[in-house]
Amino acid sequence: MTAVAAPPRARAGxxxxxxxxxxxxxxxxxxxxxxxxxxLVFALTEALPGDAAVALAGDQPDPARIAAIRxxxxxxxxxxxxxxxxxxxxxxxxxxxxxxSGRPVATYLADGFGPTLLLAAIxxxxxxxxxxxxxxxxxxxxxxxxxxLVSSATLAxxxxxxxxxxxxxxxxxxxxxxxxxxxxxxxGGDLLAHPAVLVLPVxxxxxRPVCSISRLVRAGMIDALRSPYVRQATRYxxxxxxxxxxxxxxxxxxxxxxxxxxxxxxxLCGVIVVEALFVxxxxxxxxxNAVAERDVPVVQGLAVVFGVIAVVLNLGADLVARRLAPRxxxxx
Amino acid sequence: MTExxxxxxxxREPGDLPGLRRRGFLAASAGVTAAAGLVLAGCGTAPGxxxxxxxxRRGGRLRAAFAGGGASETLDPHLGNLFADAARAKAxxxxxxxxxTDMAARPRLAAKWEPNDTLDRWRITLRKAAFHDGRPVTxxxxxxxxxxxxxxxxxxxxxxxxxxxxxxxxxxxxxDTVEFRLKRPxxxxxxxxxxxxxxxxxxxxxxxxxARPVGSGPFRFVSFAPGRSCVVKRNDxxxxxxxxLDELEFVVANEESARVNALLGGQVEYAHELNPTTxxxxxxxxxxxxxxxxxxxxxxxxxxxxxxxxxxxRVREAFFLIADRKELLDGALSGAGEIGNDLxxxxxxxxxxxxxxxxxxLDRARHLLKQAGAEDLRITLDTSPVAAGFTxxxxxxxxxxxxxxxxxxxxxxxxxxxxxxILDHGTLCCYRSGAMPIESHISQRLLSDSTTNxxxxxxxxxxxxxxxxxxxxxxxxxxxxxxxxxxxxxxxGGFLVWGFADWIVGTSRRVRGVAHDAPANTLDWARFDxxxxx
Numbered sequence: 001m002t003a004v005a006a007p008p009r010a011r012a013g014x015x016x017x018x019x020x021x022x023x024x025x026x027x028x029x030x031x032x033x034x035x036x037x038x039x040l041v042f043a044l045t046e047a048l049p050g051d052a053a054v055a056l057a058g059d060q061p062d063p064a065r066i067a068a069i070r071x072x073x074x075x076x077x078x079x080x081x082x083x084x085x086x087x088x089x090x091x092x093x094x095x096x097x098x099x100x101s102g103r104p105v106a107t108y109l110a111d112g113f114g115p116t117l118l119l120a121a122i123x124x125x126x127x128x129x130x131x132x133x134x135x136x137x138x139x140x141x142x143x144x145x146x147x148x149l150v151s152s153a154t155l156a157x158x159x160x161x162x163x164x165x166x167x168x169x170x171x172x173x174x175x176x177x178x179x180x181x182x183x184x185x186x187x188g189g190d191l192l193a194h195p196a197v198l199v200l201p202v203x204x205x206x207x208r209p210v211c212s213i214s215r216l217v218r219a220g221m222i223d224a225l226r227s228p229y230v231r232q233a234t235r236y237x238x239x240x241x242x243x244x245x246x247x248x249x250x251x252x253x254x255x256x257x258x259x260x261x262x263x264x265x266x267x268l269c270g271v272i273v274v275e276a277l278f279v280x281x282x283x284x285x286x287x288x289n290a291v292a293e294r295d296v297p298v299v300q301g302l303a304v305v306f307g308v309i310a311v312v313l314n315l316g317a318d319l320v321a322r323r324l325a326p327r328x329x330x331x332x
Numbered sequence: 333m334t335e336x337x338x339x340x341x342x343x344r345e346p347g348d349l350p351g352l353r354r355r356g357f358l359a360a361s362a363g364v365t366a367a368a369g370l371v372l373a374g375c376g377t378a379p380g381x382x383x384x385x386x387x388x389r390r391g392g393r394l395r396a397a398f399a400g401g402g403a404s405e406t407l408d409p410h411l412g413n414l415f416a417d418a419a420r421a422k423a424x425x426x427x428x429x430x431x432x433t434d435m436a437a438r439p440r441l442a443a444k445w446e447p448n449d450t451l452d453r454w455r456i457t458l459r460k461a462a463f464h465d466g467r468p469v470t471x472x473x474x475x476x477x478x479x480x481x482x483x484x485x486x487x488x489x490x491x492x493x494x495x496x497x498x499x500x501x502x503x504x505x506x507x508d509t510v511e512f513r514l515k516r517p518x519x520x521x522x523x524x525x526x527x528x529x530x531x532x533x534x535x536x537x538x539x540x541x542x543a544r545p546v547g548s549g550p551f552r553f554v555s556f557a558p559g560r561s562c563v564v565k566r567n568d569x570x571x572x573x574x575x576x577l578d579e580l581e582f583v584v585a586n587e588e589s590a591r592v593n594a595l596l597g598g599q600v601e602y603a604h605e606l607n608p609t610t611x612x613x614x615x616x617x618x619x620x621x622x623x624x625x626x627x628x629x630x631x632x633x634x635x636x637x638x639x640x641x642x643x644x645x646r647v648r649e650a651f652f653l654i655a656d657r658k659e660l661l662d663g664a665l666s667g668a669g670e671i672g673n674d675l676x677x678x679x680x681x682x683x684x685x686x687x688x689x690x691x692x693x694l695d696r697a698r699h700l701l702k703q704a705g706a707e708d709l710r711i712t713l714d715t716s717p718v719a720a721g722f723t724x725x726x727x728x729x730x731x732x733x734x735x736x737x738x739x740x741x742x743x744x745x746x747x748x749x750x751x752x753x754i755l756d757h758g759t760l761c762c763y764r765s766g767a768m769p770i771e772s773h774i775s776q777r778l779l780s781d782s783t784t785n786x787x788x789x790x791x792x793x794x795x796x797x798x799x800x801x802x803x804x805x806x807x808x809x810x811x812x813x814x815x816x817x818x819x820x821x822x823x824x825g826g827f828l829v830w831g832f833a834d835w836i837v838g839t840s841r842r843v844r845g846v847a848h849d850a851p852a853n854t855l856d857w858a859r860f861d862x863x864x865x866x
Contacts, residue, residue: 050749058413059765060489061752062783068487100404101558102539108403111557167589175596182593185600186395186561186583279585279594281403281560288586289402289559292748298403 019322026318030311034304041303042086045296046079052099052294073099086300095304096297098290105301108286112270115191116282119274120267122198123205127263131210131256135217136249142222151218154211166204166277173200185279201278205271209263213256220252227251254321261317268313269306388845392865393579396602396858397591400584403559408542409531410481410488415604419858420582421531423564425547428456428474428525428532430855433847435680435769437522438855441469441532441548445525451517451805456525458508461571463534464552471504476535478502492776492783493527517803519810520771527772528853550575550861559584576845576864592838595620601840601865604858607720608666611836621839621846624668627767628835628852630676631665631721633713633729633828634754634763638788641711642759645824646704651760652690653697654736655729657830663728664721665833672829674822677770682811684818697736710739714754714761718747721833722762755786763827767851770814774798778821787826794820842866 053069054061070076089096095105138150157165174182184197191198224230225248233243270284283302290298398416409421428442439445443459461469479499481488501513514521524530534546545553550572551564562582568574583600585591591603592610596619606622615622635642635651642648657671670678673690677683701707715726723744730740740760745753754761763786765773776782779798780790794817801813821827835852845863850856 048748049746050752054749054752056413056487057752059751060492060784061755062492063755064783065487065492066752068485072485072487098404100401101406103404103558111403111559170589170593174593178597181599182597183585183590183599185397185585185590185594186581276587277590279583279587279590281584285559285586286403289404293402293404294748295404 023315026315030308030315033311034307037307038300038303041300042079042083042296045291045294045299048294050294051075052296055292055294056100075099082296086297090304095301098295098298100290100293100295100298105297108290108298109283109301109305112281112283112286114282115280116268116270116275116284118191119198119201119205119271119280119282120264122202123209123267124260124264126202127206127209127213128260130206131213131260132217132249132253134210134214135252135256136221136244138214138218139221139225139252140244147218150214154214157207158211160207162204162208162271162273163277165207166200166274169200169203170277183277183279191280197278201274201280204274204277205267209259209266213259213263216256216259217249217252220255221248224248224251250324254324257320257324258314258317261313265310265313268309386844386866388576388864389866390576390864391578393581394577394602394843394860394863394865395581395583395600396604396860397583397585397594397600398604399586399588399591400559402584402586405558405584406542407545407553407556407562408539409533409545409547410477410490410529412529413489415852415858416582416584418528418853419604419860420562420564421529422549422858423551423580423582423860424545424549424553425531425533426461426469426549427527427530428458429522430526431523431767431769431853432855433849433851435677435767435851435854437520437526437769439522440855441474442522442525445522447519447521447805449805451519451521451803452514454512454514454518454521455505456510456512458510459571460508461548462569463548464546464567465534467534468507469532469548470507470535471510472507473535474510474532475499475502475504476537477532478530480533480537481530488529490527490529493524493530493772496521496524516799519802519804520769523769523772526769528768551580554579570861572861575861577860580860595838595840598840601843602846602863603838606836606838608668608834608836611668611838612666614838618841621841621843623837623839623846623848625835625837625851625857626670626849627679627832629719629767629833630672630765630829631660631669631725631831631833632672632674632763632765633725633830634761634786635826635828636759636786636788637826638790639759641704641706641709642826644704644706646700647706647709648824648826650697650700650704650706650736651733651828653693653700654733654738655828655830656692656732657690659732660725660728661831664725665831668836669831669833672831674825674827674829675818676765676773676827676829678832680767680770682770682814684815684822686815687819687822690822692732694736701736701738707737708739709737710741711760712741712743712758714743714745714758716745716747716750716762718750719762719764722764725830726762755784761786764833767853770818771801774817778825789826 052073053066053075056069057066086096097104098108134150138147141147170182173180180199181197184191187194187197230243230248233247270282270287272284272288275282275284286298287302290302398419400416401414407420409425412418412421426441428440429437430440432438441458441461442456444457446455447453458469458471463469478494478497481490482494482499496514496516496518498513498515503511505511532548550567550570552567554563554565556562563579565579566575566577585594588607588610592606594600595603611622614620635648637643652674661667661669661671672678673687675684701709713726713729715722717723726742730742733740775798777785778789779795797813797817801810804810804813839846842865843863844866847856847859
């Protein structure tokens with residue numbers, strides 16, 4: 001990804017024009033990236049052993065039945081033809097219908113998006129203050145007790161796989177202590193009405209990003225606090241808090257913002273482990289089932305959505321990074 | 333002639349009764365009495381000792397967790413493939429017959445069945461039953477359902493099972509009588525009526541109607557969110573007696589740990605398909621009840637008998653003798669099951685239980701291999717994580733074979749296309765099968781024209797024996813023919829059946845009336861109309 005550096009001492013209009021052209025190129029690149037992802041997904045699902053007919057036949061692989069399913073689903077047509085059909089539909093905003101159930105792919109996405117979005121939103125809302133706060137706390141005095149505590153704790157939690165952490169938390173807080181429900185089974189689409197079921201999944205989702213973001217913030221802060229411009233600001237007699245939060249922190253946040261975008265992307269694209277463990281029927285579950293069933297239209301629909309989300313989020317993160325630390329924009 | 337269920341009790345060991353083991357004799361005998369009460373109410377079905385505690389209590393909602401099919405689930409009972417589909421279909425619909433514990437067909441919507449002398453024309457009399465919208469279940473509905481299943485343009489699951497019926501020539505004699513014409517004599521025709529997915533739907537039902545399904549089953553439809561939940565409520569007008577539960581909710585949880593946690597946390601009262609290790613951890617601890625459905629899945633290795641080295645029956649016998657069945661059972665299934673004797677259907681109707689149990693005999697295996705010129709045999713064993721214990725069983729068998737000088741290379745394949753991959757490819761593979769009548773196992777897998785013949789067992793004389801059995805009206809004579817076929821399979825067949833796995837169900841302590849001896853997919857399995865909450 002390339003970005004244009006703002007020319008030194010340019011007039012505001014020129015800066016804006018450069019930004020707009022940068023945006024346009026980024027968007028175009030995003031569209032191309034999404035198209036590439038979709039094409040790749042189609043090619044890869046074609047390359048997988050077996051198709052929807054084989055998956056649907058399951059343990060009764062009667063060849064005549066598989067052939068009948070194949071004809072019924074139109075899988076006997078050439079791959080290029082099916083792909084072209086699908087693209088044509090996509091241009092009309094039609095994501096196609098599922099091979100396994102015959103229902104529109106759009107309903108799959110709509111059903112799965114709600115729970116995933118809810119989880120992602122809550123996680124991000126908690127993640128930003130927690131990650132930044134811990135990072136700042138650790139960076140205030142590098143090597144202090146607080147720093148060592150935060151650093152070792154974040155490193156330790158980061159090393160635990162989500163599945164293990166999820167099982168551990170569910171066993172402890174749900175089954176042993178009985179404080180929280182162990183799964184969201186049966187609550188499906190209505191998670192907000194039962195907020196208690198969200199606690200454990202959000203904790204698991206938070207665990208790793210909090211660690212990575214706080215460590216990034218800490219490192220960025222420490223670098224910034226040692227930099228000449230912060231020392232200069234201190235010499236001018238500005239208060240420590242002002243120097244720390246208005247001068248050092250923004251520089252430390254730029255890399256964290258990009259990490260945050262990646263995290264949101266990861267959250268939105270369905271966090272498969274957490275959804276499976278706590279029975280939350282989000283996009284990750286939809287994806288898992290669709291791949292197992294070789295339900296290509298659903299997989300393609302998800303690929304488009306994931307592609308668009310990734311592109312938009314990264315674009316947003318780059319914009320934020322440019323604002324926070326204009327000089328870093330060169331590298332974005 | 334009406335083929336009523338055989339009244340002979342199934343053989344069982346005292347240790348087979350978990351209720352007896354845990355509750356002491358008095359409670360267990362009370363349970364048996366209660367179960368006997370259910371039998372009388374339940375039209376001659378014979379559920380075994382159930383975990384009953386007192387008399388049934390009406391009311392409540394039971395939530396049952398199954399592994400499901402995700403967002404693509406439908407309530408079309410003819411499309412079902414999964415246990416979750418089967419359980420939902422059973423709540424909403426009925427079949428003409430269903431399989432009892434010994435896999436013999438038990439009448440359901442069919443009150444009785446009578447063949448002609450040549451066994452190629454069967455007259456079915458329907459019982460008085462009604463769909464949820466009040467319409468009576470008639471012969472026309474039966475014919476409509478069967479025609480839908482066998483639609484040549486479609487691929488419904490029970491299509492192959494209904495193949496013996498000549499539907500064009502079959503007709504409704506009266507509203508409650510169907511006369512089926514068959515393409516050939518079929519003594520075991522009731523098995524066809526009990527086939528997986530052969531549900532009766534109202535005449536004129538189209539695919540769109542399954543958004544609000546109407547069946548004749550014990551529960552009425554309330555709501556359905558694919559991949560999440562399906563709620564049904566009591567059908568007070570059910571012909572087999574209204575269920576005890578007010579409501580029943582099927583919820584989907586694909587991870588076993590999620591099902592166990594939901595059960596332990598009181599979020600569901602019934603969790604289907606638990607791991608043997610989970611069962612051991614919680615059995616007898618008082619928190620939840622563990623129900624072991626014996627004999628639910630045959631576990632075997634399938635040898636392709638039409639290619640080297642298994643085209644030599646001495647090699648097949650050598651492989652039979654290589655297997656240490658106890659070790660396979662303990663290692664691959666954590667001991668949750670019983671050992672097999674290279675025959676399908678242990679304990680089912682017509683099972684050749686008189687054949688001696690085969691044991692590991694490495695010396696004789698080596699001798700046979702030497703005779704067959706197959707010393708230093710190298711062979712590839714196909715497996716996949718498609719079913720519990722498959723990869724473990726393959727590893728254990730590799731080590732057992734090494735002791736007889738056979739080098740087994742284990743190859744793990746994709747679990748999504750495994751069953752189709754192994755049908756024609758490879759020479760040796762891990763194989764499992766759910767419960768079905770022995771006759772169905774033979775017709776689907778062991779005849780020259782069987783559609784899923786994984787052992788490539790093609791023998792004209794064996795086909796002829798099957799035809800002979802199907803043309804034999806006298807049950808004793810028929811059993812003798814099945815006996816001959818099984819002796820042949822035991823001596824030189826392609827299935828090395830090393831065990832029969834329990835299907836493990838966990839229930840909350842409040843749940844009563846769950847049948848303990850019903851293999852998965854039989855009548856009394858997942859039969860929530862007979863369950864109540866204490």
